[in-house]
Amino acid sequence: MKTHFLSSRILYLFVIATFLTSCEKVIELDLDTQEKELVVDGAIDWEKGTQGREQKIHLYFTQPYYEQGQAENATGASVSVTDNQGNTFLFPETQPGNYLCSNFTPELGKQYELSILHQGKQYRASDLMREVPLLSEANIEQRNDGGFTRDEIQLTLRFDANPTEENNFILKIKASSDGVSRIYGFDGRFFTDGHFFTQIVSRSRDKNEKFKPGDTVEISLYRVSENYKDFIRILSNNSSDNAGAFSIPNWVKGNIVNTENFLKNPLGAFRVAQYSKIIYTIR
Incomplete structure (x- = not known):
């Protein structure tokens, strides 16, 4: 699936001559290893029109490049979120690495601070809850001569x-044609007077299957901070789906800090975001 946002872009074209041989050999590089790092998947997402009481934060560790299987979960942490009026919401560990709160009360305009204490190290981050525009099918226009x-x-x-x-904003799109969620970050720099639009043309990963009548497309719009939008844009650009032929991966910096040593900040990021979701059926 591809989305096209209106923007001014400069395209640099590089022509590289490459000589290929008929023989291929798979070479596994002897990569350096380092101490495993904590990764924080900290998203407080509140769907517009709901109470948003159930929220989950996931903690796990990085793993070696060639290692297969699930990442190791980070267990035994103390996790909480406190708003700027002093209300604290506890996130007890309900499954290894999963910390769940069932009585969260999100409110627009409130600042929320995440606190994680794990293996004697304290991590903190904060974000503001902003209101997102309400989406409905009236926001979708379909045409059959696109692409x-x-x-x-x-x-x-x-x-x-x-x-x-x-x-x-962050836009998350999931089509029934391949079931893959794709996420994009954008802002208002290239849109006039707050009028936003984006075009969506879908193909499955084999690039052959297109939208067809009866397919469904789940579209979720999140309003986020500028820092979190940049975080998602870099992640998206680094992905194999969106990276160009000559793209160079960039280091992704989140907003979670180790309060004792900023050089030991964890990976991942913390956001609080209201979002609006619609499921559109292709006609």
Whole structure:
């Protein structure tokens, strides 16, 4: 699935001559190893129109490049989130590495601080809950002559936001054609007066299957901070689905800090975000 945002882009074209031989040999590099690092999947996501009481934070560790299987979960942590009015929500560990709160009360305009104490180390991060525009099927326009070849079903998502505010969004799209979730970050720099739009043309990973009548597309729009939007954009650009032929992966820095040693910050990031979701059926 691809989304196309209106923006000014400069394209650098490199022509590289490569000589290929008929023989291939798989070489496993002897990579350096390092101490495993903590990874924090800390997302407080509140769907618009719901109470948002159940929230989960996942902690795990990095693993060697060639290691197969699930990552090791980080157990035994004390996890909590406190708002700027002093209300604290505890996240007890319900399964290895999964910390669940069942009585969270999200509110717009509140600042929330994440606190994690793990193996004697304290980690903290904070974020603000912002209101997201409400999406409905009225925000979707479908045309059947889209794509480069003008023979694909194309969706255009349109929504408005307050142009006097800082607008940073994450768009998550999941189509029934391949079941893969794809996430994109964008802001209001290239949109006029708060009028946003993006075009969606879907293909499965084999690049052959296109949208067809009866397919469903789950579209979720999150309003986030500028830092978190940049975090997601770098992650997305580093992914195999979105990286260009000559892309160089960038280091991804989250907003979670080790309070005693900033050089030992964990990977991952913390966000609090209201989101709006629709499930559109291709006609």
